[in-house]
Amino acid sequence: MIPLAINGIGPVGAFGAGMADFKAALAGDIKIKPEITRITTRNGDHDLPVFRADSKPLAQFIKPRKLRRLDNFSRLALFGTVLAVADSGMDLEGSQTGLIVASAHGATATTFAFLDSVIDDGDALASPTLFSNSVHNAAASHIAEHFTITGPTLSLTQGANSLTMALITAGQWLAGERVETVLCGVIDCYCDVLGYCWQSYREQSKTTKLNPAAGPGEGALFLHLSRARRSDPKPRYGYLKKVAPDNEESPVNLPFTISHSHCSKPLSSDSETYLKLTPAKNQPQVDLATICGDLPIPSSFDLAAAAAPLPDRPLPEQSSL
Amino acid sequence: MKVRISGIGALCACGLDFTTATAALFQDRRDPVPARRFKLDHPLPYPVFELPPSTLDAPDENQPWLRTSRLAVNAARAALADSSWEEIDTTAPNLSQLKVGVSIGTTVGGSMNDEKFYRDFREHKTPELQPITRYLQSNPAAVVAEVFNLHGPQLTVVNACSSGTDAIAIGTEWVKSGLCDVVLAGGSDELCRVTCNGFISLMINSTQPCRPFDEDRNGLNLGEGAAILVLESDNIYRQRRISRAENEQTLPQAFIAGSGSACDAWHLTAPHPEGRGLRRSLQLALDDAKITADKIAFINAHGTATKNNDLTEGKVLKEMFPETPYFSTKGHTGHTLGAAGALEAAFTVAMLQTHKIPRSSGFHKIDPEIGHAPTSSAQTVNGSFALSQSLAFGGNNSALIIGLEESLN
Numbered sequence: 001m002i003p004l005a006i007n008g009i010g011p012v013g014a015f016g017a018g019m020a021d022f023k024a025a026l027a028g029d030i031k032i033k034p035e036i037t038r039i040t041t042r043n044g045d046h047d048l049p050v051f052r053a054d055s056k057p058l059a060q061f062i063k064p065r066k067l068r069r070l071d072n073f074s075r076l077a078l079f080g081t082v083l084a085v086a087d088s089g090m091d092l093e094g095s096q097t098g099l100i101v102a103s104a105h106g107a108t109a110t111t112f113a114f115l116d117s118v119i120d121d122g123d124a125l126a127s128p129t130l131f132s133n134s135v136h137n138a139a140a141s142h143i144a145e146h147f148t149i150t151g152p153t154l155s156l157t158q159g160a161n162s163l164t165m166a167l168i169t170a171g172q173w174l175a176g177e178r179v180e181t182v183l184c185g186v187i188d189c190y191c192d193v194l195g196y197c198w199q200s201y202r203e204q205s206k207t208t209k210l211n212p213a214a215g216p217g218e219g220a221l222f223l224h225l226s227r228a229r230r231s232d233p234k235p236r237y238g239y240l241k242k243v244a245p246d247n248e249e250s251p252v253n254l255p256f257t258i259s260h261s262h263c264s265k266p267l268s269s270d271s272e273t274y275l276k277l278t279p280a281k282n283q284p285q286v287d288l289a290t291i292c293g294d295l296p297i298p299s300s301f302d303l304a305a306a307a308a309p310l311p312d313r314p315l316p317e318q319s320s321l
Numbered sequence: 322m323k324v325r326i327s328g329i330g331a332l333c334a335c336g337l338d339f340t341t342a343t344a345a346l347f348q349d350r351r352d353p354v355p356a357r358r359f360k361l362d363h364p365l366p367y368p369v370f371e372l373p374p375s376t377l378d379a380p381d382e383n384q385p386w387l388r389t390s391r392l393a394v395n396a397a398r399a400a401l402a403d404s405s406w407e408e409i410d411t412t413a414p415n416l417s418q419l420k421v422g423v424s425i426g427t428t429v430g431g432s433m434n435d436e437k438f439y440r441d442f443r444e445h446k447t448p449e450l451q452p453i454t455r456y457l458q459s460n461p462a463a464v465v466a467e468v469f470n471l472h473g474p475q476l477t478v479v480n481a482c483s484s485g486t487d488a489i490a491i492g493t494e495w496v497k498s499g500l501c502d503v504v505l506a507g508g509s510d511e512l513c514r515v516t517c518n519g520f521i522s523l524m525i526n527s528t529q530p531c532r533p534f535d536e537d538r539n540g541l542n543l544g545e546g547a548a549i550l551v552l553e554s555d556n557i558y559r560q561r562r563i564s565r566a567e568n569e570q571t572l573p574q575a576f577i578a579g580s581g582s583a584c585d586a587w588h589l590t591a592p593h594p595e596g597r598g599l600r601r602s603l604q605l606a607l608d609d610a611k612i613t614a615d616k617i618a619f620i621n622a623h624g625t626a627t628k629n630n631d632l633t634e635g636k637v638l639k640e641m642f643p644e645t646p647y648f649s650t651k652g653h654t655g656h657t658l659g660a661a662g663a664l665e666a667a668f669t670v671a672m673l674q675t676h677k678i679p680r681s682s683g684f685h686k687i688d689p690e691i692g693h694a695p696t697s698s699a700q701t702v703n704g705s706f707a708l709s710q711s712l713a714f715g716g717n718n719s720a721l722i723i724g725l726e727e728s729l730n
Contacts, residue, residue, distance in 0.1 A: 042447045123362040131519035136479035141715030144586040152582035155479045157431040245474045266457045
């Protein structure tokens, strides 16, 4: 794989939006307030902390009229790309750009809202707007339209490996010179069905100790990537030098470890493979579950955290979660 | 590097195996009917192209995977057999020793939409998680990799109706770049009540058998199926030629000559009226194959039979390929969504190898707005390249050029 320059990062999550908010959250300067949602499972009622992301600030960048037909999934994805492009300081216009949108579960809230229209109003009155936005690549379509991206667009779903496969594809497009720039990232949203599943799987787990402060999360993380060239100035966040599917395991030593300790398998995944690959035991550890909640693609915000270390600040202490 | 197509497995409404399905395209018989496996409640019936009854009809409740993944496994098994990978020669490599990837397009196969589960959830019945677990275990690429014990990259493409074409193009790049030695690439999709209601809500389904490119076309028929192509590097292919000698004598060898993909960046549900993205994807595919448009022997078009798709597609074909015969096979298969591009690429290979193309089923009268007619009868064609293209919801446009090599030197 050729090295990929990371020119910009657009994170949106429970911590806020943009790298400044994300870094502040990593440093412990932002107090994350999960939304408490009542979920009823077979074991009774639970007040589940849900790490929601807010797409309303997107209106600072895009006129509300243009956003009115977009669901929360597409808005958060669009928000992530807008932030990544702004963070890069580059203009997509005139650049051959590709777009890759990865998601573990797609626009589930909209899919179930579409089913609501079928159940409440009957098959013949199902909502075309909800159906259109429930299709996996609707977010990519909205993003492409916003930026006038006429290069290749790819929507993919590969569970916890979704970001890995997105980055491999971005690398292939750039290496093959199909495009000059790739907007590449992940998006997953919460809905109450997922909350029910998250809590129910946790209750079924024999090995995981239930922690009342843990909960599902949602968010988007997009990268502005280009081919690394010697003649170019050093990219803002350095380079992605290797991306490998998780069955290609070769241990590496890292200055710090990022983990996700509070997943709800099989709906989401922990950092088991990742931690196997980072054999050093005493390095500082960041637990992103305290910042983003439990996400179905755990590697997404890891990458942002790894690309944006805080040289002048200590890493936050291991979470009490 | 040449990326060989060493095997094909496919199933759809006109055949549970690739040979039967391809032969059916040359017959006039087609009979879409209301779905057998689920009921829709609409004032008018909407016919679909459902797979013939088979063991694949077993209810999901008794299966570890969703039907979409079971169709993909079925097609992958047939493709591996067709490519002779099951005949392990001790002197040749076998799959377990190679980097083998899986790239599969789908729409339904990537959707969490179990209607019964959701109805129970709405009614506060705290439903069993089994349907969710089944969905989580059913990622089509992961299932195929698990069943055949493959250890390379796995990718499920969800680019709506161009997913199958895109999955093959991506698999081709994996082989070209050395990421994989072999890739199982294609698409798979089942008929699903949720998706049927969604398409009907968009008012693009026909209540009659569909008529792609016909002046009186009035919408699509949904279908289901799967197609998997075995793509392999020239190097691997040549190493195991010895075990494929018999097959090579019967049919010339096909390869992926080029691909192109471009987005309209125009509208969520409508193609760009001038086919901006389609033109670009076609030109990119021609450039990738290093050929000019006149080298294309025939075109397996997307041809859904919706007003918008066929108008845009027909106009672009008339301008870019005025002399090249084209047709849609959806009059026999229905629109199989994520499987469509893969099925059509598979049919394109078979037609290129046998030099025969079918009439465009359902077409009778030229649309003056298009001004360019698809095939009205089966034809013999000559040439070494053919095009298979897909236009998708969301503005995706993707094209594959299949090449033919008369002899392997």
